[in-house]
Amino acid sequence: MKKIQLPIFIFCLLLTAVSCVSTKGHKEISRNLSDQGIKSEKQLYNFFMSANPSADKKEVARLAALYIEEANAEGINSDCAFVQMCLETGFLRFGNLVTPQMHNYCGLGAIDAEHPGETFATEQLGVRAHIQHLHAYATKDIPLNNECIDTRYKYVNPRGKSPTIEGLAGTWAADKSYAVKLEQLLVRLESF
Structure with missing residues (x-):
């Protein structure tokens, strides 16, 4: 019995060591929407391109920079916002109601063919x-720092109802697993 326990103990010890080495140097991303994002433009870009290597590289670089700039201006977590854009657009593949020419990166107001x-x-x-x-x-x-251009901003009631990504499931999107999908993307982004 003791001979079996020792190899299992050694295996668990090695597994723990490998886990620590693989995450070394990678900071955990906050899931709070009003926290500061920690990923750089290059890290957001590399994350995106790993999922859609055929995307327009210049467009992805511009979007990574814009997400950091605009999020910083309003005190929003750029990492969470960027992965939400990736989820909502299928990494800029679109394919549903919203088209690339709309520059609507989060499905604002997308309900049906009439809307x-x-x-x-x-x-x-x-x-x-x-x-x-x-x-x-x-x-x-x-209050917002920039002039409000989000025509749907006034419809969010109550304000502040989702301070974390978890609160977006069933509110931002009807999909009850929406937060799980965002979480999976954030975990992937943490390795960049």
Whole structure:
């Protein structure tokens, strides 16, 4: 009996050591929507390209920079916002109601064929609207720093109802496993 326990103990010890080495240097990303993002433009870019290597590299680099810039302006977690964009657009593959020309990176207002979603003139405005909508979900009494371009901002009631990604399941999206999908993407992003 003791001979069997020793190899299991050694195996568990080695497994623990390998786990520690594989995560060394990687900080955990906060799941709070109003926390500071920790990933750089390059890390967001590399994460994205690992999932969709055929994407327009310049567009992905611009979006990574815009998500950090716009999120910082409104006190929103750029890491959470970026992975939400990845989930909502299928890593910019789109394919449902929202099209690339709409610059709608989070499905704002996309309900059905008669209501395909909001359209924004530029990438920056589309990212800004996404960040502002997250701001409405994440914060209660904090005003926006930029002019509100999110036409649906006023419909988030009560404000601050989802301070973490978990609260987005069943509120932002009807999908009850929405937060699980975001969590899986955040775990992948942590390794970059």
